[in-house]
Amino acid sequence: MHEFGIAYDIFATTRRAAMEHRAQQVKKVTVEIGEMSMVNPEQVIFLFDTLAEEDPLVRGATLETVVVATLSRCTCGYEGDEKFVCPLCGALPELVRGREITVINIEIEVDEE
Numbered sequence: 001m002h003e004f005g006i007a008y009d010i011f012a013t014t015r016r017a018a019m020e021h022r023a024q025q026v027k028k029v030t031v032e033i034g035e036m037s038m039v040n041p042e043q044v045i046f047l048f049d050t051l052a053e054e055d056p057l058v059r060g061a062t063l064e065t066v067v068v069a070t071l072s073r074c075t076c077g078y079e080g081d082e083k084f085v086c087p088l089c090g091a092l093p094e095l096v097r098g099r100e101i102t103v104i105n106i107e108i109e110v111d112e113e
């Protein structure tokens with residue numbers, strides 16, 4: 001299952017960052033999901049919650065997903081959101097953005113003592 005690997009990566013990244021910053025608790029994680037990544041955000045959230053449940057550091061953290069629109073570019077100079085056919089020349093445009101899954105923010109609670 002595609003989503004499981006992604007949820008696991010997000011979980012592992014979050015956990016690593018939390019430990020590096022000596023966090024007591026992770027509050028919120030924000031992830032950008034490219035429109036073309038073929039990922040179902042709800043399913044990623046569900047799987048992330050399942051993984052987080054097993055870990056005291058991440059348990060209860062909210063996973064927020066932000067869908068990133070596609071950006072494509074063609075050799076003819078076209079730039080826009082067409083995914084498969086360039087509207088100017090008919091060639092296959094290159095996807096510049098829209099396929100990636102990136103953790104952009106992790107909110108943690110740190111014990112100051």
Ligand SMILES: [Zn+2]
Pocket residue numbers: 074075076077078086087088089090091
């Ligand atoms: Zn073109």
